Amino acid sequence: MASLQSLRGMVDLLPEHTPLWQQVEATARDHFRRAAVREIRTPLLEVTELFARGIGEATDVVGKEMYTFLDRGERSCTLRPEGTASVVRAAIQHGLLSQGPQRLWYGGPMFRYERPQAGRQRQFHQIGLELLGFADARSDVEAIAIAWDLLADLGVEGLALELNTLGSPDDRARYREQLVAWLEAHRDQLDPDSQARIHTNPLRVLDSKHPDTQALLAEAPSLADALSAESQERFAQVQAGLTALAIPFVRNPRLVRGLDYYSHTAFEITSSQLGAQATVCGGGRYDGLVQQLGGAATPAIGWALGMERLVLLLSQGAVAPPPGPDLYVVSRGTLAEAQALLLARHCRRAGLAVERDAGGAAFAKQFKRADRSGAPFAAVIGDAEAEAEMVLLKDLRGERPDERLTWEQLLQRLAAA
RNA sequence: GCGGGCGUCGCCAAGUGGUUAAGGCAGCGGCUUGUGGCGCCGCCAUUCGGGGGUUCGAGUCCCCUCGCUCGCCCCA
Numbered sequence: 001m002a003s004l005q006s007l008r009g010m011v012d013l014l015p016e017h018t019p020l021w022q023q024v025e026a027t028a029r030d031h032f033r034r035a036a037v038r039e040i041r042t043p044l045l046e047v048t049e050l051f052a053r054g055i056g057e058a059t060d061v062v063g064k065e066m067y068t069f070l071d072r073g074e075r076s077c078t079l080r081p082e083g084t085a086s087v088v089r090a091a092i093q094h095g096l097l098s099q100g101p102q103r104l105w106y107g108g109p110m111f112r113y114e115r116p117q118a119g120r121q122r123q124f125h126q127i128g129l130e131l132l133g134f135a136d137a138r139s140d141v142e143a144i145a146i147a148w149d150l151l152a153d154l155g156v157e158g159l160a161l162e163l164n165t166l167g168s169p170d171d172r173a174r175y176r177e178q179l180v181a182w183l184e185a186h187r188d189q190l191d192p193d194s195q196a197r198i199h200t201n202p203l204r205v206l207d208s209k210h211p212d213t214q215a216l217l218a219e220a221p222s223l224a225d226a227l228s229a230e231s232q233e234r235f236a237q238v239q240a241g242l243t244a245l246a247i248p249f250v251r252n253p254r255l256v257r258g259l260d261y262y263s264h265t266a267f268e269i270t271s272s273q274l275g276a277q278a279t280v281c282g283g284g285r286y287d288g289l290v291q292q293l294g295g296a297a298t299p300a301i302g303w304a305l306g307m308e309r310l311v312l313l314l315s316q317g318a319v320a321p322p323p324g325p326d327l328y329v330v331s332r333g334t335l336a337e338a339q340a341l342l343l344a345r346h347c348r349r350a351g352l353a354v355e356r357d358a359g360g361a362a363f364a365k366q367f368k369r370a371d372r373s374g375a376p377f378a379a380v381i382g383d384a385e386a387e388a389e390m391v392l393l394k395d396l397r398g399e400r401p402d403e404r405l406t407w408e409q410l411l412q413r414l415a416a417a
Numbered sequence: 418g419c420g421g422g423c424g425u426c427g428c429c430a431a432g433u434g435g436u437u438a439a440g441g442c443a444g445c446g447g448c449u450u451g452u453g454g455c456g457c458c459g460c461c462a463u464u465c466g467g468g469g470g471u472u473c474g475a476g477u478c479c480c481c482u483c484g485c486u487c488g489c490c491c492c493a
Contacts, residue, residue, distance in 0.1 A: 005484075008484080008485090059491090060490080060491050060492080061491080061492075064418080065491080065492090066489090073460035110493075112492080112493090114490090114491070114492080115418080115419090115488095115489095116485090116486085117486090117488070117489095118487065119486060119492095119493080120491090120492075120493085125493085126467080127493095128491055128493090169428030195489075200490065204491095209489085209490085258491065258492060259492095259493090268492095275487080275488090276487085276488060277491090277492070277493080279492065279493060280493070281493070282473060303493095304493055305493065306492085307482080308493080309493060310493090330451095330452080330453095332451070337459085362446090362449090362450070363450080363451050363453095364449065364450095364451090364452065364453070365445095365446090365453090366452080366453085367451095367452045367454090368452095368453050368454080369453085370453065371453040371454055372453085372454090378452085378453085380452075382451055383451090384451085392451090392452090394452075395454090396453070396454085402452090
């Protein structure tokens with residue numbers, strides 16, 4: 001085939017699917033508005049170092065999934081693989097944080113060079129929340145609640161909130177040492193992937209899907225035991241807060257998350273109906289990131305929600321057929337066709353959705369197209385109507401007889417319909 | 418990066434080595450030159466993702482390649 005195609009993993013969203021996306025976006029916007037969260041938009045392209053430093057060199061995202069290239073100035077640029085690093089960078093760059101805590105949301109395409117599969121594309125879309133400058137456990141609860149309520153309001157069912165704590169950076173460092181030592185001692189019993197991660201990303205080993213490794217891990221030192229009293233108390237507060245809001249959750253001690261910047265609360269909202277890529281929304285606390293990217297030490301929590309996966313869940317229900325226009329204008333004759341364009345504009349200015357037949361076709365054909373457009377009414381202008389500056393209103397769905405009307409009468413009739 | 422499945426018209430789809438590649442939907446034209454939804458008639462793939470090979474002969478067999486898809490990995 002000589003014809004051009006979209007790049008692998010880059011998906012077109014066709015007109016029949018955009019209404020559902022628009023509905024999700026509108027609902028999300030409304031939830032953010034009600035939660036006093038403001039939108040921020042950042043570039044799709046950033047210097048590579050932002051992600052290398054922010055997400056972590058050892059992560060899969062940075063190590064093998066980034067769209068990175070040299071621009072004409074020989075700078076290494078990367079198409080953003082996630083949103084948080086960019087938002088934090090922008091907040092630092094523009095001094096947002098010196099104006100107090102920031103409640104921000106963002107949305108848009110992200111890029112990860114992976115093998116596509118169900119619920120996974122190379123260009124995909126996220127909506128995300130970032131609460132910058134909030135340290136309290138209550139902000140963790142609030143962030144999660146915003147995601148939970150949004151999903152519930154959209155009518156997604158069968159979701160599970162999985163919750164874990166990664167502890168403070170100190171807890172994590174201490175635990176990491178214990179874990180590495182233990183993994184080292186059992187190296188030969190681990191699967192190859194896990195062996196490779198012992199030093200680069202030991203916590204990820206805990207989440208290995210390998211059955212043998214998983215069985216072995218039952219003996220490993222647990223993160224929970226390494227937590228300081230403060231971290232434990234903090235985690236208890238988060239759980240109590242969720243319980244107070246009647247948001248059900250499941251503790252998952254193996255939930256680690258792939259990005260380096262997380263600490264304390266980590267969570268995922270999953271659905272069993274998504275196939276292998278079950279996470280709809282994932283996030284957590286990242287108290288160290290702002291500082292790591294050159295800002296003042298600032299606690300923060302956030303999450304990102306995968307639009308494609310969410311839409312996948314939503315479209316498992318019945319999809320409403322796209323609405324047709326309010327009016328379809330049919331015309332024949334030179335004068336009439338000129339008037340049809342004027343009439344269409346007149347009605348559009350009055351707020352109606354109007355489709356005008358390209359004209360030229362046989363009259364019968366035009367009515368056929370009018371019918372298929374889904375419009376409830378057709379406005380007919382022929383030579384006779386054009387001379388008199390009238391239109392014939394035809395009821396395409398009901399039994400009402402044709403009416404000969406002036407343009408203003410037409411608008412009134414349609415407004416009443 | 419590694420496995421499995423698949424690739425015939427815009428969509429669905431028959432066809433399993435033998436002359437001209439069914440059919441349905443959509444589209445276009447007509448029956449009906451100012452009136453649609455139903456019906457009827459006609460048109461709509463020199464070609465089976467692409468390239469090689471086997472054969473007298475290939476959409477049908479073999480090889481390579483590209484793409485789609487599901488899974489691993491990872492994550493939204």
